[in-house]
Amino acid sequence: MAFMKILIxxxxxWPFVGFLFxxxxxxxxxxxxxxxxxxxxxxxxxxxxxxxxxxxxAHGAVTVHYFDFMNTATLKIPFDFxxxxxxxxxxxxxxxxxxxxxxxxxxxxxxxxAPHYARYFAYLNLFIFSMLILVLGDNYVVMFIGWEGVGLCxxxxxxxxxxxxxxxxxxxKAFIMNRIGDLGFLLAIFWLIAKLGTVNYSExxxxxxxSNLSSFDITGITLxxxxxxxxxxxxxxxFTWLPDAMxxxxxxSALIHAATMVTAGIYMITRSNILxxxxxxxxxxxxxxxxxxxxxxxxxxxxxxxxxxxLAYSTVSQLGYMFLGLxxxxxxxxxxxxxxxxxxxxxxxxxxxxxIHAMHHEQDIRKMGGLKSKLPITHITFLIGCIAIAGVxxxxxxxxxxxxxxxxxxKSPIYWVLGVLGAAMTAFYMFRLYATTFLGKFRxxxxxxxxxxxxxxxxxxxxxxxxxxxxxxxxxxxxxxxxGHHWLAHQLIPIVGEPVExxxxxxxxxxxxxxxxxxxxxxxxxxxxxxxKKTDEEPSTxxxxxxxxxxxxxxxxxEAIVLPLNRFAGFLKNVIEKQVIDGAVNGTxxxxxYSARKVRLIQNGQVGYYILFMVIGIILLFVxxxxxxxxxxxxxxxxxx
Amino acid sequence: xxxxxxxxxxxxxxxxxxxxxxTRRNAIIVFMCIELMLNAVNLLxxxxxxxxxxxxxxxxxxNTVGIDxxxxxxxxxxxxxxxxxxxxxxxxxxxxxxxxxxxxxxNRLKN
Numbered sequence: 001m002a003f004m005k006i007l008i009x010x011x012x013x014w015p016f017v018g019f020l021f022x023x024x025x026x027x028x029x030x031x032x033x034x035x036x037x038x039x040x041x042x043x044x045x046x047x048x049x050x051x052x053x054x055x056x057x058a059h060g061a062v063t064v065h066y067f068d069f070m071n072t073a074t075l076k077i078p079f080d081f082x083x084x085x086x087x088x089x090x091x092x093x094x095x096x097x098x099x100x101x102x103x104x105x106x107x108x109x110x111x112x113x114a115p116h117y118a119r120y121f122a123y124l125n126l127f128i129f130s131m132l133i134l135v136l137g138d139n140y141v142v143m144f145i146g147w148e149g150v151g152l153c154x155x156x157x158x159x160x161x162x163x164x165x166x167x168x169x170x171x172x173k174a175f176i177m178n179r180i181g182d183l184g185f186l187l188a189i190f191w192l193i194a195k196l197g198t199v200n201y202s203e204x205x206x207x208x209x210x211s212n213l214s215s216f217d218i219t220g221i222t223l224x225x226x227x228x229x230x231x232x233x234x235x236x237x238x239f240t241w242l243p244d245a246m247x248x249x250x251x252x253s254a255l256i257h258a259a260t261m262v263t264a265g266i267y268m269i270t271r272s273n274i275l276x277x278x279x280x281x282x283x284x285x286x287x288x289x290x291x292x293x294x295x296x297x298x299x300x301x302x303x304x305x306x307x308x309x310x311l312a313y314s315t316v317s318q319l320g321y322m323f324l325g326l327x328x329x330x331x332x333x334x335x336x337x338x339x340x341x342x343x344x345x346x347x348x349x350x351x352x353x354x355x356i357h358a359m360h361h362e363q364d365i366r367k368m369g370g371l372k373s374k375l376p377i378t379h380i381t382f383l384i385g386c387i388a389i390a391g392v393x394x395x396x397x398x399x400x401x402x403x404x405x406x407x408x409x410x411k412s413p414i415y416w417v418l419g420v421l422g423a424a425m426t427a428f429y430m431f432r433l434y435a436t437t438f439l440g441k442f443r444x445x446x447x448x449x450x451x452x453x454x455x456x457x458x459x460x461x462x463x464x465x466x467x468x469x470x471x472x473x474x475x476x477x478x479x480x481x482x483x484g485h486h487w488l489a490h491q492l493i494p495i496v497g498e499p500v501e502x503x504x505x506x507x508x509x510x511x512x513x514x515x516x517x518x519x520x521x522x523x524x525x526x527x528x529x530x531x532x533k534k535t536d537e538e539p540s541t542x543x544x545x546x547x548x549x550x551x552x553x554x555x556x557x558x559e560a561i562v563l564p565l566n567r568f569a570g571f572l573k574n575v576i577e578k579q580v581i582d583g584a585v586n587g588t589x590x591x592x593x594y595s596a597r598k599v600r601l602i603q604n605g606q607v608g609y610y611i612l613f614m615v616i617g618i619i620l621l622f623v624x625x626x627x628x629x630x631x632x633x634x635x636x637x638x639x640x641x
Numbered sequence: 642x643x644x645x646x647x648x649x650x651x652x653x654x655x656x657x658x659x660x661x662x663x664t665r666r667n668a669i670i671v672f673m674c675i676e677l678m679l680n681a682v683n684l685l686x687x688x689x690x691x692x693x694x695x696x697x698x699x700x701x702x703x704n705t706v707g708i709d710x711x712x713x714x715x716x717x718x719x720x721x722x723x724x725x726x727x728x729x730x731x732x733x734x735x736x737x738x739x740x741x742x743x744x745x746x747x748n749r750l751k752n
Contacts, residue, residue: 607745615659
């Protein structure tokens with residue numbers, strides 16, 4: 001136990017040390033030192049995570065207690081960390097992908113001045129630290145600390161290039177949208193405290209405790225928790241911040257806005273799966289919002305021309321799939337998709353970063369094309385990422401997506417049909433992106449073409465490692481009908497229980513799988529054959545324009561929420577503030593001045609007047625103090641004698 | 642005699658004192674009116690003291706009832722004597738400085 005206590009402190013504190021080191025010493029260290037330290041700390045954390053993972057494999061889940069965070073008569077919140085199958089998997093993903101992205105960043109950000117370079121790595125280290133707290137915490141309050149920490153780091157990193165006003169706007173948008181979700185999470189915690197008096201997983205997430213709650217309470221708590229997940233994991237209606245978050249540096253998009261932070265919502269719901277399984281309503285809400293988000297984001301992704309925007313909407317869409325999985329009860333499927341998605345989406349973003357790097361910060365895919373021969377490693381790894389996300393067997397995305405789709409079919413065939421439609425769109429927009437960027441002829445300027453170059457080894461090494469992971473990560477969850485063992489589902493039994501029996505025959509599952517794969521392949525082939533020759537110009541059809549303009553959701557929010565809020569604020573500022581509040585304050589002052597001017601006239605120096613006022617005062621005092629009744633009573637008392 | 646008579650008598654004596662202080666300009670008259678008020682209070686104290694002593698004697702209880710009021714009266718007389726000596730000294734000083742004992746002449750507190 002003492003060993004685990006030190007080990008978990010190790011995992012957590014290395015990134016924090018890195019944050020302090022880079023943040024405080026940003027004006028002293030050279031870029032080389034900063035890069036080595038920042039990456040080294042995360043790698044150290046990764047190695048410690050491997051030990052923690054192996055320990056959990058050998059001895060089961062461990063909870064370590066550090067100190068009491070809050071300790072009152074009725075509420076005790078310990079600062080505990082828990083390493084079990086779920087959190088140790090997340091630890092590996094966060095620190096593993098995190099190390100690769102740190103390594104990648106050392107080369108990607110090399111043009112920054114040393115203080116800004118250090119600031120970047122300080123934020124990135126702080127992010128890893130917060131994310132680790134989020135997944136390690138043994139109660140909702142500790143999780144919430146990490147939850148807020150990652151939100152802060154996300155804000156800081158989106159607005160990393162703070163001289164650009166639009167980027168600051170995007171950072172604020174992300175932060176405010178997240179705050180809306182966080183409020184839901186916070187209310188859920190308060191509700192839990194009010195009803196159960198505890199926030200510890202081991203106490204809340206038991207059947208005895210939950211059976212004491214009314215179904216209204218469970219539905220309310222789970223819906224509020226889901227609102228928190230909505231904000232963090234970019235689901236309808238709080239998803240618009242994620243595409244704008246692409247303002248940050250590309251490795252940040254890969255780490256925070258694709259691989260780790262946005263999956264916090266899935267982690268939280270998987271962690272509380274016992275609670276969610278008790279509310280039919282919440283599960284349906286999650287499934288419906290998940291599939292709608294998946295489809296909506298996919299339609300937008302088809303029409304975008306910014307390489308990072310396509311990937312951003314693709315992330316929103318994939319998160320929608322994960323929520324569909326959670327909604328239909330396929331918790332291990334959702335976690336499986338989180339893991340595979342972390343690999344292939346980080347790979348795709350880093351590949352995009354490599355392309356942007358080669359193109360000198362050009363992000364418009366219409367000005368790319370034919371990069372295949374110029375960037376061979378980026379090309380091949382990006383292609384692997386595209387195949388993985390499109391769900392082509394035997395790459396990782398196929399297994400995880402298929403598991404979710406099979407569970408969705410068992411719940412309702414409509415989910416499955418919509419899910420396959422989304423999968424087809426995924427294949428289409430990913431290969432549209434691939435074909436436009438890497439195939440065909442180069443469409444940029446001659447100057448750009450002369451400077452095209454493959455990225456340095458620090459950037460290609462993470463690409464290669466992530467490509468390998470994207471290709472083979474499916475092995476952890478090969479379904480039993482394919483002769484596999486589904487290692488992941490067995491791992492997660494202590495957290496999500498035995499895998500639900502879907503009630504589908506093996507032949508049925510094969511058919512579903514064949515249908516979804518062949519539809520995805522058809523979409524893939526159409527996309528490649530279309531976009532190998534041409535690019536999308538401005539859309540001409542009405543529906544194309546609608547998708548190109550992102551369903552006008554930003555404008556809708558602007559009109560429906562931002563503008564009325566601004567107008568209300570203006571009303572408060574100009575009318576309430578200036579007239580009511582200032583009027584009251586200034587009016588008090590004026591009244592005092594005016595009455596003082598009048599009253600001072602009676603101080604005329606005549607002693608007789610002073611005595612007169614004194615006498616009047618005494619008489620008034622008598623009248624008020626001994627009111628007439630008490631005087632009368634006094635006289636009646638006298639009469640009795 | 643009923644106590645009401647004393648009360649009304651003292652009240653009128655006190656009111657005469659108050660009105661005198663308010664209306665007269667001669668400092669000595671004002672001073673005398675203050676004495677009048679003091680003595681109105683003294684008289685009332687003595688009257689109530691006598692009344693409670695009489696009531697207690699009728700009921701056959703302790704015969705020291707009301708004695709504290711008479712002690713008060715002695716105190717007031719002593720304090721009044723001290724006050725008179727200071728007050729008259731002030732009036733004398735006032736006359737020496739201004740050759741007048743009109744209190745309305747003393748309005749230098751103004752402004």
